[in-house]
């Protein structure tokens with residue numbers, strides 16, 4: 001683990017990241033630096049490469065060119081580095097991806113026990129604490145199939161937090177939810193942001209972006225088109241493409 | 252609704268009658284109505300019942316099917332052959348699928364009683380033997396201690412084998428198959444040190460092996476295997492017809508009647524006259540039915556020489572000679 | 587009756603009455619069918635002068651059965667022949683189920699391999715084997731392969747094992763006179779191992795660590811078994827090697843050509859079907875499950891063990907049960923290649939006694955019992971791994 005890069009350079013550093021799916025160039029030279037405690041919202045049209053980008057950060061997708069350095073660890077083909085990064089980066093998916101064969105509590109304690117080698121009681125205490133934090137301690141013994149979508153996504157957040165990550169990645173966490181459940185998940189995320197967690201959030205929830213984000217990144221055709229503060233992004237976008245996108249998305 | 256139910260009931264009540272009339276009863280009438288005799292044979296035993304390349308069957312057992320067909324239907328070729336394995340044969344006969352079984356089948360008490368069969372007189376007196384590879388150094392049954400022996404299931408052969416080896420206090424490993432072809436294929440491939448069945452069967456099958464002279468048939472016979480036609484219990488007239496058709500081939504040989512001379516044979520002897528003429532009407536057959544049988548396949552000697560002769564099994568001095576020559580073949584009076 | 591009142595429905599339009607009526611009619615039809623069958627059977631038996639009864643099972647069988655698992659003598663009764671056949675069936679089915687499961691699992695995973703060659707080989711195996719009737723395959727393996735192995739005299743030898751057209755001859759450890767003493771030591775060792783298991787389990791529980799107390803117990807047992815071996819004095823087990831005799835090998839144990847070919851054929855055939863189940867089962871686990879597990883930092887083998895397999899098993903086990911049943915029932919094709927399974931023994935018994943009906947009833951009872959046992963075990967297992975419904 002080469003801790004060569006200094007952390008004051010940013011907890012996530014991406015330099016000229018390129019990725020291809022076969023002939024298809026999905027990510028075209030993305031460079032971003034994220035500071036510790038920052039909340040970054042990523043938006044952009046469908047197919048622009050948002051998911052692919054945040055998935056490269058914990059190596060669910062492999063990038064072919066450029067550098068990604070997470071908390072000073074360079075993402076390479078070194079399995080040790082990949083494991084190290086994955087245990088520091090939590091991820092929440094659009095489809096929740098809870099383990100249906102485990103109870104809510106077991107979903108949350110699985111990684112702490114098997115990866116962090118925590119004692120069961122320790123892991124369970126932490127799990128209960130987290131479930132309380134996301135507002136569903138009473139569901140601990142149920143199975144994911146018995147919960148509503150909003151509850152499932154909150155379990156997924158608790159599960160990711162159980163590894164005590166330094167960074168949380170969210171890929172459209174509310175897109176699969178009914179409107180009345182979106183708020184309960186966004187509230188949990190807001191509260192998480194207030195605790196100083198570094199977060200990268202792909203979302204179309206512009207209210208959340210305006211209120212919580214430190215910066216907004218706009219993607220189009222695999223390129224980082226605009227990077228701006230929420231205020232400027234909404235009121236004063238630099239690029240025409242951003243304007244067009246905003247006009248479509250804000251009624 | 253009611254009418255449908257009544258019809259359904261009526262149909263159902265008729266079913267038992269329909270089903271049970273399918274078997275048993277009057278076999279002669281059934282065969283004559285059908286116009287064809289259904290005859291079960293081995294089909295894998297050249298000389299007794301072998302399948303020719305054109306799909307027809309030939310052999311000693313096959314000729315007895317032709318003889319019965321000629322007597323019953325007036326046409327020796329009106330036969331449909333059913334090649335059967337040893338374990339199938341009695342079930343197929345009992346089910347009524349065939350009218351007659353002539354498949355190198357040994358006459359025994361349990362087959363006569365437990366299995367519900369009737370045996371016509373033996374057409375071939377045989378015994379069980381062993382075939383071994385010539386280079387094996389095995390010269391007698393005693394040499395087979397500890398050997399693997401290929402044998403067909405559902406046969407007297409597998410029982411005799413166990414009996415004989417137990418009686419002599421020697422061991423063997425039985426390797427048992429359903430069909431004659433499988434039994435000999437396994438032996439030929441070297442799975443067994445010896446193969447056992449009726450001596451006639453061994454002589455027949457030796458001709459089908461890669462190099463017949465590489466195999467020896469031990470001279471010892473370990474059992475009595477009287478082989479003959481079989482019918483099922485429950486139809487005495489049909490049993491009589493089959494029985495006396497067999498005797499007819501014996502009698503014709505005793506009297507010198509052949510397929511060649513049957514039409515012009517001198518009928519001055521009263522028994523010959525009865526035999527060639529009206530005596531078959533006692534069975535409900537046409538007059539001259541036995542003459543037709545002889546016309547179709549000839550007398551016993553002709554049948555033997557045509558089929559078994561080429562296998563090199565000598566008749567003279569053996570059990571299969573006519574009583575006139577010291578053998579066991581003897582026809583009761585046709586009167 | 588429709589005139590009585592406007593509200594009363596005629597019975598042929600009243601669903602409730604119709605349902606009852608249909609059931610009554612059905613019962614009557616079943617009874618009639620049963621009566622017809624029994625009556626027909628009785629007529630047929632009468633015609634052939636046969637009787638129905640199970641007493642003949644006491645009679646001496648008079649035939650020989652090669653020793654596959656139990657010894658059988660010609661003086662033993664028919665019922666014991668059926669027992670021997672049943673044990674032979676269980677032997678080939680049980681070993682077959684275990685081996686087919688292992689082969690199927692490997693092939694199923696191989697088909698999902700990213701290595702082109704491996705997945706192609708697995709695919710070709712499955713496609714060829716699934717599309718040829720089992721009977722044809724068994725006859726091929728037996729008559730074209732196993733029986734054509736070298737003669738016993740020219741056996742293929744490897745590590746004391748001899749392979750020839752007479753079968754596979756293996757060295758085997760047989761108990762000697764001191765075995766009973768060692769057996770007592772083993773009993774004690776077993777008790778100690780169980781105590782070790784409980785101790786280790788509690789220790790892990792107290793420490794709240796995941797782990798495998800079974801391994802600890804096994805290790806303890808093995809060490810004790812090895813130590814007491816030397817205390818016993820003369821070796822309690824004698825290793826016996828196959829030695830060529832007059833026609834064949836003596837000593838050790840033998841897997842007959844017929845058993846080997848049947849086992850081989852059944853395993854290869856059923857393995858192909860199981861591999862498809864395994865593949866489908868793993869594929870049925872959503873891709874997101876693996877991603878979520880990886881994102882949590884779980885390593886590849888743990889992802890498989892903790893996330894993929896438990897979910898795949900839910901999909902695999904129910905159809906796997908029917909593959910196990912198929913294998914067991916397919917073992918009756920043994921008749922084609924000379925293995926003495928229960929069907930073969932039943933056939934021989936029918937042939938020699940003529941009591942087809944009775945023997946078939948017993949035979950059906952045998953297979954039904956085996957099938958129900960397998961189903962029971964698998965259903966119990968299935969219930970354990972079943973997912974809580976949403």
Ligand SMILES: Nc1ncnc2c1ncn2[C@@H]1O[C@H](COP(=O)(O)OP(=O)(O)OP(=O)(O)O)[C@@H](O)[C@H]1O
Nearest residue numbers: 021022024026044045046047048049050051052053
């Ligand atoms: N595994 C893959 N193989 C090939 N192409 C892929 C793969 N995954 C994604 N793509 C393509 O890459 C492009 C970017 O996909 P991505 O999922 O990153 O888009 P997105 O910005 O997240 O879109 P959305 O808002 O619809 O989620 C799309 O055109 C998609 O079709």
Ligand SMILES: N[C@@H](CCC(=O)N[C@@H](CS)C(=O)NCC(=O)O)C(=O)O
Nearest residue numbers: 337356357403404406407430431452
């Ligand atoms: N004559 C004996 C044996 C007849 C027999 O079928 N023998 C050999 C052929 S010569 C055979 O067919 N063996 C294998 C089989 O068909 O089962 C009997 O009636 O049982």
Ligand SMILES: [Mg+2]
Nearest residue numbers: 050051052172
């Ligand atoms: Mg996306």
